Amino acid sequence: MTTSTKEKVGLYIANDLEELNKRADDNPSIQKAKLSNCAQITHIIEATWQEAKKAELNCDEERAYILYMRLFACFTALKQAKDVASNQSSVQYYQKGALIWLEKADQLSESLKSRYDEKNAVKLEEDRKNKAEIDEENNLATSIISKLLYTYMNTRKKNILLIDMRSKANYDQSHMKTAACIHIPCDLMKGKGWTSWGVESALTDSDAASKFKQRATYDYVVLFDEGSYERNLSSDHCLQGLKQAIYSFDRDVKLKHEPLILEGGYQDWCCYYPTENTAPLPSNKSNNGLQSFEVAYPEDVIQSEQVPSDAASDAQPEAGIFIPAVMPQVDRTRKPIQTPKPEQDETQIKPSQPDEPLQPSPVAKEQPQIPDRSIKPITPAGPSPVANQEPPTVPTTPSIPPRPAPSVSSTATTSEVPKQPKPIDTNQENIPPKFSVPNRETLPIYRPFNRAVPVNDTNAQFQKRFDAVTGRKIILDTKTNQYVSNVPENDSTRPPPAPSQTIPTINRETKPVLTEQKRRQIAYDYRALTDNFQINRRTGLKNLGNSCYMNSIIQSLSFNFRLTNYFLTGEFYKDINQKNKFGSGGLVVKEWFNLVYALWCSQFSQLSPYPFKNVVGSLQRAYLGTQQQDAHEFLVFLLDALHEDLNQTNRPRLEEIKAENYKTEQQLADATKQAFHLHNKSIVIDLFYGLFKSTTICLSCSYNSIRFEAFAIISVPIPPVRQCSLDECMDLFREFEYLTGEERYECSKCKRLSDKKRRLDIWELPKIFIVHFKRFRLQQMRYIKNESLIRYPTASVDFSRWTHTRSTSKYSLVSVVNHFGSMNSGHYTSFCKDGNQWYYCDDESIRAADIRELENNVHAYLLFYSSIASQQLSLPLISN
Numbered sequence: 001m002t003t004s005t006k007e008k009v010g011l012y013i014a015n016d017l018e019e020l021n022k023r024a025d026d027n028p029s030i031q032k033a034k035l036s037n038c039a040q041i042t043h044i045i046e047a048t049w050q051e052a053k054k055a056e057l058n059c060d061e062e063r064a065y066i067l068y069m070r071l072f073a074c075f076t077a078l079k080q081a082k083d084v085a086s087n088q089s090s091v092q093y094y095q096k097g098a099l100i101w102l103e104k105a106d107q108l109s110e111s112l113k114s115r116y117d118e119k120n121a122v123k124l125e126e127d128r129k130n131k132a133e134i135d136e137e138n139n140l141a142t143s144i145i146s147k148l149l150y151t152y153m154n155t156r157k158k159n160i161l162l163i164d165m166r167s168k169a170n171y172d173q174s175h176m177k178t179a180a181c182i183h184i185p186c187d188l189m190k191g192k193g194w195t196s197w198g199v200e201s202a203l204t205d206s207d208a209a210s211k212f213k214q215r216a217t218y219d220y221v222v223l224f225d226e227g228s229y230e231r232n233l234s235s236d237h238c239l240q241g242l243k244q245a246i247y248s249f250d251r252d253v254k255l256k257h258e259p260l261i262l263e264g265g266y267q268d269w270c271c272y273y274p275t276e277n278t279a280p281l282p283s284n285k286s287n288n289g290l291q292s293f294e295v296a297y298p299e300d301v302i303q304s305e306q307v308p309s310d311a312a313s314d315a316q317p318e319a320g321i322f323i324p325a326v327m328p329q330v331d332r333t334r335k336p337i338q339t340p341k342p343e344q345d346e347t348q349i350k351p352s353q354p355d356e357p358l359q360p361s362p363v364a365k366e367q368p369q370i371p372d373r374s375i376k377p378i379t380p381a382g383p384s385p386v387a388n389q390e391p392p393t394v395p396t397t398p399s400i401p402p403r404p405a406p407s408v409s410s411t412a413t414t415s416e417v418p419k420q421p422k423p424i425d426t427n428q429e430n431i432p433p434k435f436s437v438p439n440r441e442t443l444p445i446y447r448p449f450n451r452a453v454p455v456n457d458t459n460a461q462f463q464k465r466f467d468a469v470t471g472r473k474i475i476l477d478t479k480t481n482q483y484v485s486n487v488p489e490n491d492s493t494r495p496p497p498a499p500s501q502t503i504p505t506i507n508r509e510t511k512p513v514l515t516e517q518k519r520r521q522i523a524y525d526y527r528a529l530t531d532n533f534q535i536n537r538r539t540g541l542k543n544l545g546n547s548c549y550m551n552s553i554i555q556s557l558s559f560n561f562r563l564t565n566y567f568l569t570g571e572f573y574k575d576i577n578q579k580n581k582f583g584s585g586g587l588v589v590k591e592w593f594n595l596v597y598a599l600w601c602s603q604f605s606q607l608s609p610y611p612f613k614n615v616v617g618s619l620q621r622a623y624l625g626t627q628q629q630d631a632h633e634f635l636v637f638l639l640d641a642l643h644e645d646l647n648q649t650n651r652p653r654l655e656e657i658k659a660e661n662y663k664t665e666q667q668l669a670d671a672t673k674q675a676f677h678l679h680n681k682s683i684v685i686d687l688f689y690g691l692f693k694s695t696t697i698c699l700s701c702s703y704n705s706i707r708f709e710a711f712a713i714i715s716v717p718i719p720p721v722r723q724c725s726l727d728e729c730m731d732l733f734r735e736f737e738y739l740t741g742e743e744r745y746e747c748s749k750c751k752r753l754s755d756k757k758r759r760l761d762i763w764e765l766p767k768i769f770i771v772h773f774k775r776f777r778l779q780q781m782r783y784i785k786n787e788s789l790i791r792y793p794t795a796s797v798d799f800s801r802w803t804h805t806r807s808t809s810k811y812s813l814v815s816v817v818n819h820f821g822s823m824n825s826g827h828y829t830s831f832c833k834d835g836n837q838w839y840y841c842d843d844e845s846i847r848a849a850d851i852r853e854l855e856n857n858v859h860a861y862l863l864f865y866s867s868i869a870s871q872q873l874s875l876p877l878i879s880n
Contacts, residue, residue, distance in 0.1 A: 048070055576645060814832070
């Protein structure tokens with residue numbers, strides 16, 4: 001059977017082979033052939049044979065199968081023709097053809113049978129799902145939960161009218177982010193009784209009044225208040241009053257379904273879908289009389305070893321969220337004490353500002369009081385707060401702690417107040433304090449042809465950028481507009497430390513202790529859920545609004561056991577570099593540890609990675625919002641952020657490496673690699689970085705320039721065919737590219753601004769080899785996605801053909817990131833390997849996968865190959 005790179009035509013003629021065979025037999029040409037002579041039959045055979053070849057060439061398997069079966073029927077008619085005795089030569093001529101037709105029909109039948117079975121299985125599954133959805137809707141009686149409401153609004157596209165009956169102040173502060181949500185306050189008909197016409201006449205908002213009048217056109221009407229449950233509603237509750245008014249007592253307007261009460265109200269909706277509201281709100285649900293809040297305590301907080309009996313018995317997690325039951329005790333000897341101002345009430349405690357110690361009450365000095373958290377926004381474990389709220393605080397290990405305060409006697413009434421840092425602008429994003437805010441606009445949707453992507457403060461003289469072609473990091477000196485290898489030690493753009501502050505020291509012999517309270521705090525911050533538990537005991541990641549690009553990368557990296565073990569065993573803690581001006585002071589690696597532990601502790605079915613998203617969003621604002629971003633760009637950003645937080649070098653100033661100073665390419669490569677490792681040393685460099693050889697030829701003087709540079713990800717082009725292999729993409733990557741127009745630069749030999757051609761070769765492979773497919777290209781002012789099927793090997797891969805430095809290690813595929821859809825509207829998933837088992841990760845859903853799914857995966861976008869043998873994960877013990 002002729003192989004073709006064309007995609008098979010979809011099934012459109014029959015539903016199974018039996019029906020297809022009936023179509024093949026039921027044809028006038030066959031009936032005509034049975035009544036014709038040999039000459040007429042051979043004419044039919046020749047015409048039908050040409051049509052069969054054409055159908056096979058077009059990959060139309062159903063039509064080709066029918067035509068080959070008809071050819072065999074015509075050959076049978078030829079042998080039974082009345083004048084066959086005088087035309088034996090025709091019978092002998094088509095004898096061999098009949099065998100070919102029968103063989104092709106047999107091959108097509110096998111392919112079609114599997115396709116019909118798959119199609120029928122999909123149809124049966126769709127019918128089952130449709131029936132389940134219908135049964136689910138039929139079972140909807142008087143209430144609905146938040147998850148099901150979200151599904152109806154987004155997945156099933158139901159037309160739903162939401163009626164918010166909270167107070168006007170609460171509604172104005174935050175409400176559901178949908179046009180079909182109207183506000184009818186609970187006191188609208190106070191003292192008058194609930195009637196439909198009374199509500200219509202009392203509504204002053206024209207849009208709300210119009211939607212309320214058209215309530216019969218909606219599939220469902222959903223009522224809710226702050227946090228009520230349908231089972232607890234009294235007969236005189238406003239929700240029951242409005243429900244009876246528009247359903248039981250309204251004879252003019254007939255609703256399609258009885259109005260539903262949202263279980264848990266707006267509080268429950270915010271718990272699951274905080275990004276679906278106009279502004280996030282702190283939870284008002286209390287626990288044993290204490291306000292529930294999300295917070296991670298700094299290092300000077302001493303956690304109590306004993307849990308109070310009342311808190312331990314009454315503190316219950318809500319919606320899968322663990323509430324810490326232990327209140328912190330603060331070691332006041334390590335921070336300066338500031339007495340209240342004279343005009344302030346001494347019995348009150350001033351809410352702490354960022355980097356400001358809590359003020360103790362003079363009445364009770366031995367046991368510190370806990371400030372009223374209800375008047376402060378929660379920490380950034382969720383989306384950023386509204387602009388008119390007080391800026392949030394993220395308690396972290398401070399990069400420069402204040403001086404220890406001198407001892408103060410108990411009778412002292414005044415003390416020197418240390419200088420406080422400037423308050424954060426309330427108009428800025430929800431970011432951790434003590435870290436510079438990039439003064440730049442949000443990145444647009446990823447464009448793969450941008451040469452460099454800025455990632456840090458654009459006001460600084462030295463800007464860090466990423467080359468989108470090679471994935472390498474570069475540093476631009478904005479004064480000279482030249483790329484430099486490293487920032488000089490006397491960088492004038494770096495502000496000098498305050499004279500009253502000291503540089504922190506880290507005890508690199510210690511490791512973080514994962515206490516029971518810390519585990520509970522991680523579960524609470526990540527809104528860990530245990531319902532609908534994954535059968536395969538893998539943890540999914542909730543989509544926070546177009547955050548699938550982030551989820552797919554997180555899962556792919558977390559299945560890298562060498563990297564994950566490094567974090568779970570606590571080895572990373574001794575390598576944190578808080579002095580690195582390009583790092584986050586340890587914010588990223590500490591939050592990555594929390595996230596990886598929650599993913600691999602085998603206790604949760606899904607997590608909501610708000611804390612991690614907010615931390616990376618503080619470094620790159622594009623990741624704070626809900627716009628679609630590119631997974632390849634996020635991977636480059638994340639690897640660099642982890643590296644900068646773990647970089648163990650002091651970044652010495654480097655001299656320029658000149659090729660003419662070295663006799664051989666190997667010496668030049670070794671010198672470049674050594675210079676790179678002098679100011680880059682971390683587990684990220686050890687695992688993910690290799691070495692490129694760049695060859696540039698001047699087209700004016702033919703000068704050949706060779707240089708070497710480190711890389712983390714290789715971006716390969718795709719041949720313009722329907723189907724190709726990874727080998728073909730790698731071969732195309734090694735071809736010369738031409739630098740013309742704005743890409744030209746001055747030749748170091750002829751000093752001309754000339755055209756050049758450049759080629760990149762892999763000199764040395766990294767231990768984790770990541771391949772990025774350039775699926776997007778610009779065509780007529782539009783970005784077109786290449787949907788080619790790329791065949792890629794999965795085990796025992798030898799990449800020696802494309803490298804100068806030979807390696808005896810074989811590579812195995814460990815992860816694949818997939819992209820569905822177009823540039824502006826798409827979805828990311830990933831395949832990840834654990835031992836011998838593959839898993840398919842689609843946000844919060846994770847299922848076991850078959851390796852055959854990878855062989856026909858037309859959506860592959862990033863490939864992760866590893867030369868490291870698979871390891872077991874080492875989960876740290878929990879100290880009680």
